[in-house]
Every structure is written in structure tokens, then in C-alpha cells.
Amino acid sequence: MKPAVLEVMRMNRVCRMVLVTSVGSFILVIFYFQIMRRNPFGMDICCRKGSRSPLQELYNPTQLSNTAILHQIRRDQVTDTCRANSVSSRKRRVLTPSDLKHLVVDEDHEMIYCYVPKVACTNWKRVMMVLTGRGKYSDPMEIPANEAHVSSNLKTLNQYSIPEINHRLKNYMKFLFVREPFERLVSAYRNKFTQKYNTSFHKRYGTKIVRRQRKNATQEALRKGDDVKFEEFVAYLIDPHTQREEPFNEHWQTVYSLCHPCHIHYDLIGKYETLEEDSNYILQLAGVGNYLKFPTYAKSTRTTDEMTTEFFQNISSEHQTQLYEVYKLDFLMFNYSVPSYLKLE
Numbered sequence: 001m002k003p004a005v006l007e008v009m010r011m012n013r014v015c016r017m018v019l020v021t022s023v024g025s026f027i028l029v030i031f032y033f034q035i036m037r038r039n040p041f042g043m044d045i046c047c048r049k050g051s052r053s054p055l056q057e058l059y060n061p062t063q064l065s066n067t068a069i070l071h072q073i074r075r076d077q078v079t080d081t082c083r084a085n086s087v088s089s090r091k092r093r094v095l096t097p098s099d100l101k102h103l104v105v106d107e108d109h110e111m112i113y114c115y116v117p118k119v120a121c122t123n124w125k126r127v128m129m130v131l132t133g134r135g136k137y138s139d140p141m142e143i144p145a146n147e148a149h150v151s152s153n154l155k156t157l158n159q160y161s162i163p164e165i166n167h168r169l170k171n172y173m174k175f176l177f178v179r180e181p182f183e184r185l186v187s188a189y190r191n192k193f194t195q196k197y198n199t200s201f202h203k204r205y206g207t208k209i210v211r212r213q214r215k216n217a218t219q220e221a222l223r224k225g226d227d228v229k230f231e232e233f234v235a236y237l238i239d240p241h242t243q244r245e246e247p248f249n250e251h252w253q254t255v256y257s258l259c260h261p262c263h264i265h266y267d268l269i270g271k272y273e274t275l276e277e278d279s280n281y282i283l284q285l286a287g288v289g290n291y292l293k294f295p296t297y298a299k300s301t302r303t304t305d306e307m308t309t310e311f312f313q314n315i316s317s318e319h320q321t322q323l324y325e326v327y328k329l330d331f332l333m334f335n336y337s338v339p340s341y342l343k344l345e
Contacts, residue, residue, distance in 0.1 A: 053110050054173035054285040058267055067281050074269040074335070081333040082262035095263055097158035102250070102258050104154045105168060106131050109286040112157060112168060114176040114259035117251045118187045119272050122148050123295045124177065124279070129153055130292060141295050169264065175282055176259050178334045179272035181327040186230075186311045187303035188251040193228045202226040205249065209236045230311050231319075238322040256329045269334065309341045317343035 052060075061068055104113045109131055115121040125148040126140035132154065137143055147153065157165055179187075192201040206225025210217050213232040221227060236242055237252065250258060259266070268285075270278030279294035312320065321344045324331070331338065338344065 051287060053171075054282075054287075055110070055171070055267065057285040057287075058173060067277070071268050071281075074271075075266070077335050078261050078266065078269065078333050081329065085329060085332070095260060099260055100157040100165065103157040103174075103264075104128050105157055105160075105172070106286075107155075108132060108134070109288070110172045111282075111286060112172045112174040114174070114264075114266070116177060116179075116184075116255050116258055118184045118191070119177045119179045120275055120279075121177075125149065125154060127279075127283075127292070127294060131286070131288065140292075173267045173285065174264060175268035175270060176255070176261075176266055177270040177272060177275070177278070178255050178330070180305070180308075180336050180339075181254075181330045182312070182323075182339060183303055183305060183308045184272075185252055185327070186308045189230055189233050189311070190303060192251060193226075193233065196226065199226070202228075205236075209233060212236065212239065212241075231314055234315055234319050234323055237326060238319060254327055254330050256333060261333060271334070308339070312339075312341055317345050321345045 058068070058071075102114050102116075104115060104125070105111075106113070106128060111131075113124060113128055115124060122145050123140060126143045129143055129148060130137045130140050157168065160168065192198050193206060202225040206228045207222060208225070209228050209232050210221050210225050213235045214221065237248070242248075247253065247257070256262070268278070268282060270282065276294055276296055280289060283289045283292055283294065315323070320342050324338070324342065324344060330336070
């Protein structure tokens with residue numbers, strides 16, 4: 001069978017042609033494109049003496065892989081979404097230091113990781129502690145979870161001077177991990193509002209949600225805030241007063257607002273759904289893949305798509321529509337389809 005042109009995509013001003021050839025039950029995908037000597041944003045990809053930097057490994061690979069192609073498609077999806085939503089996304093304000101507090105810097109391997117809560121960020125912080133610890137740690141899972149979240153254990157980009165920030169944004173490989181937005185939201189709700197030990201969240205947010213969203217709330221509920229219903233949590237998120245009052249907490253803030261992907265060019269976008277493969281690809285690019293692997297254990301309490309569906313059953317179509325608008329850019333930017341369980345108006 002002659003190769004058939006399946007799709008022509010314009011990516012970063014370079015046309016790439018995808019050819020598909022069927023051989024028996026196999027489909028061979030041949031992806032032709034020009035490997036750029038510099039990345040799309042014109043940054044220098046100079047390697048450290050005696051080794052290749054992660055950026056050089058990514059943009060000037062010694063061997064082209066399907067994984068590299070996948071990440072190019074993900075990068076282009078972000079670029080296209082930012083362009084298509086230019087009214088909201090291209091307010092070219094200057095990023096302030098507080099905008100950069102989620103970007104963890106690894107000087108030794110020239111990488112920057114923007115952490116997103118509820119997207120395996122505890123394990124990725126553990127891995128970053130191993131990478132930046134210079135021998136202090138060897139096994140990520142030996143690091144207690146609470147220690148991974150101690151801010152002084154990792155250096156973030158907002159701690160640098162402006163010239164140092166610009167140099168690192170230009171020359172380091174930047175990556176983040178994303179998750180289906182509503183699955184991440186349900187995960188945050190379950191963790192922060194259904195666990196009795198999270199008293200700080202109950203006091204800070206639970207009492208406020210009960211006061212605003214619950215009619216005839218008991219004095220105990222107003223005082224403790226430890227029994228917030230998911231419907232009340234959603235009502236709180238879509239309440240215009242909430243959004244005017246203060247930014248969302250990082251656990252339910254949008255990825256768009258946490259990591260600023262329309263202002264910062266991310267070289268790799270990992271997904272929770274392919275967490276192990278994407279994580280180990282990054283470690284491979286960093287040159288540590290032979291001795292450091294991303295932790296693979298699975299939590300039995302993990303929030304699933306089925307669980308998320310159940311949580312949304314009692315949310316009105318009006319509130320579902322309003323909530324989708326809040327997280328719409330995350331859905332579009334990271335190529336997540338509208339969930340089938342939603343009843344949008």
C-alpha cells in the first residue's frame with residue numbers, strides 16, 4: 001500500500017507531514033520534520049562542558065522518538081490555545097516574583113519544574129530533592145511527604161534576581177504536569193475537606209464556605225467547617241465574590257494561573273494519565289535515567305474518573321456550566337475533552 005498523507009500540521013513555523021503505512025495489523029507512522037538547532041523561542045541550547053543539556057537532548061536528539069513527537073504536539077496545543085484565546089491570555093503583563101513561586105529550579109541539571117498540587121507534585125518534589133541534593137538523597141521514597149513540602153528544601157525561581165530569572169527561563173528545560181481538571185478538583189476536595197486531619201483547611205476555607213453557601217447552618221458547622229459538601233464547594237468556586245476576594249488556593253487554582261503557560265514557554269508537558277512514561281522521559285533527558293526512576297507505587301485512594309462522575313451527579317447543569325467556564329482554558333490548553341457526564345447549558 002502506498003503511504004497516504006494522513007495529516008499536515010504546521011508546528012512552530014515548520015511544516016511536518018505525517019505518513020501512515022499499513023503493514024498487516026501494524027501501522028507505521030513516519031513523521032518527517034526538521035529538527036531545529038535552536039528551540040522555537042530562540043533560546044541557546046548550549047550544553048554543559050562534557051555533556052549535553054536537557055534542552056539539547058530534547059531539541060537536538062541523537063535519535064528521534066515517538067515520545068518527542070508527542071511532546072511537540074502537546075506544546076503546539078498550548079501555543080494554539082493561547083493564540084485562539086488571545087483576549088484573555090495575551091494581556092502581556094510582566095510576571096511578578098509571586099507568579100514564579102511554583103517554579104522549582106534544578107541548577108545542576110538545568111531544569112525548571114512548575115509544580116501543580118494534586119498532580120503527583122509530592123513525588124516530583126521528592127525527585128527534585130534527589131536531583132538537587134548533591135548526594136544527600138538517593139531514593140525519592142525515603143523522603144517523608146511533609147519534608148518534600150518544606151519550602152526551604154527546594155529553590156524556586158522567585159528567589160533569583162531578574163537577570164538570573166531571565167537567563168534560566170531562556171536556557172533551562174521547563175516542564176510541568178497536568179491532570180483532567182475536574183478529576184484534579186475532586187481530588188483536592190476529597191483531600192482537603194473530607195479528611196478530619198486537615199483542620200487548617202476547615203478553619204480557613206470550610207467555615208467561609210459553610211457561612212456563604214449553607215442556609216440555616218448550625219453553630220458547630222460555622223465554627224468547625226469540617227463537613228463541607230461538594231455542592232457547596234462548587235458554589236463557592238463559581239461565586240463572583242470568591243474570585244474578587246482573593247486568588248484560589250493552589251490546590252484548586254487553574255494550571256493556567258499557577259504556571260502561566262501563555263507567558264512561559266514549557267518544553268515538556270507531562271500528563272497524570274501517562275505519569276510514569278513522561279516522568280522517566282524527563283529524567284532520561286536530564287541524563288539521570290539510568291539510576292533514578294520516578295516512583296511507581298499506586299495509591300488505592302486515588303481519585304478516578306468514575307469517582308469524579310459520581311461527585312458531579314448532584315451538581316446542577318447551571319453550576320456545571322459555570323464551573324466549566326472557570327476551568328475551560330485548562331481543558332482546552334491540555335487537550336482534555338468535555339466530560340461526558342456534564343450537562344452543560
